[in-house]
Amino acid sequence: METLPLSRKGTFKARAVLLGERLDLRALGSGNALATSPLAVAVQGGGVAVLFRYGVAVFFDVAAMEEVSFLERLRPYVTRPYERPETEEIAIAVEPQAKDGVRPGSVVFEGCTIERLQLVADILSKSVLLALYEARVSAEFDRVEPLAADLAEQGRIPGQERALLKNIGAMLLIESRMVGRAEISEKPELLWEQPGLEGLFVRLQDEFEIRERHLALERKMNLLSHTAQSVQQLISARHSIRVEWYIVILIVFEIILTLYELFIRH
Numbered sequence: 001m002e003t004l005p006l007s008r009k010g011t012f013k014a015r016a017v018l019l020g021e022r023l024d025l026r027a028l029g030s031g032n033a034l035a036t037s038p039l040a041v042a043v044q045g046g047g048v049a050v051l052f053r054y055g056v057a058v059f060f061d062v063a064a065m066e067e068v069s070f071l072e073r074l075r076p077y078v079t080r081p082y083e084r085p086e087t088e089e090i091a092i093a094v095e096p097q098a099k100d101g102v103r104p105g106s107v108v109f110e111g112c113t114i115e116r117l118q119l120v121a122d123i124l125s126k127s128v129l130l131a132l133y134e135a136r137v138s139a140e141f142d143r144v145e146p147l148a149a150d151l152a153e154q155g156r157i158p159g160q161e162r163a164l165l166k167n168i169g170a171m172l173l174i175e176s177r178m179v180g181r182a183e184i185s186e187k188p189e190l191l192w193e194q195p196g197l198e199g200l201f202v203r204l205q206d207e208f209e210i211r212e213r214h215l216a217l218e219r220k221m222n223l224l225s226h227t228a229q230s231v232q233q234l235i236s237a238r239h240s241i242r243v244e245w246y247i248v249i250l251i252v253f254e255i256i257l258t259l260y261e262l263f264i265r266h
Contacts, residue, residue: 011091011092011093011094011106012060012092013060013061013089014060014089014090014091014092014107014124015087015124016057016059016087016088016089016124016125017057017058017085017128018055018087018125018128018129018131018132019082019085020055020078020082022055022079023055023056023057023074024077027077028077035114035115037190038052038121038122038188039051039052040114040117040118043059043062044069045063045066046061047059047062047063048062048114050125051074052121052125054125055079056124057071058121058124060092060120060121082132086128086129086131086132087128088128088131090105090106090120090124091105091107092107092109092112093106093107093108093109094112095110096111098110101200101203102200102204102206107120115194115197116200118188119188119190119191119197119200119204120204122188123201123205123207126208129184130184130210134217137217137224184210184214
């Protein structure tokens with residue numbers, strides 16, 4: 001593992017920014033990359049940025065002005081940028097006499113290598129993505145709760161089929177992004193090449209509660225989806241009953257009309 005110049009600074013900051021729904025790394029190119037999987041590039045001023053296709057950039061030892069300038073260059077490659085990006089920060093301490101580990105509010109490196117930066121970036125990027133989805137799921141709970149309350153208190157459901165379908169779609173979209181793009185529950189590829197960093201990865205996962213938050217989010221999404229689908233089924237059943245009554249009325253009307261015609265003829 002190649003040591004980076006950042007190791008001479010002793011301490012520096014890592015900062016993750018969730019830019020948008022997607023970052024087109026293929027169009028951005030990787031000609032001057034320090035590393036790939038995930039893509040790491042040098043930033044003016046001596047810092048490093050690690051970029052993820054699910055819309056996150058993680059900066060290491062990058063001053064505010066350089067970060068703004070770098071983000072401006074990334075703008076054309078960001079799909080559906082967020083007006084208020086989620087962010088996450090943590091301090092990095094390089095201590096050659098110490099072992100890789102995590103302290104309250106900081107990460108300790110035995111040596112500053114690109115692989116260690118990529119590992120921290122992987123955790124920070126997943127943390128900001130989880131924060132976004134946690135907020136979205138909470139908002140969906142607020143929308144579904146009144147429907148469940150009406151059902152419990154009044155025994156009826158207001159006609160909000162479109163809102164329920166949007167809720168189900170929102171849950172499916174979040175789940176597909178977590179599993180398909182970010183692979184939040186998966187280990188990063190670099191651990192296959194650097195198995196010695198697995199201990200640091202596990203400690204970082206624990207520090208940011210990645211697994212716990214992911215499982216809690218999955219449970220909430222399953223509950224929301226189940227609730228929305230149940231209410232949708234009740235609405236569909238109500239419509240079916242109404243249609244059945246219409247059919248019965250039409251049949252009765254046709255019988256009456258037939259009897260009337262027979263009566264007139266005789």
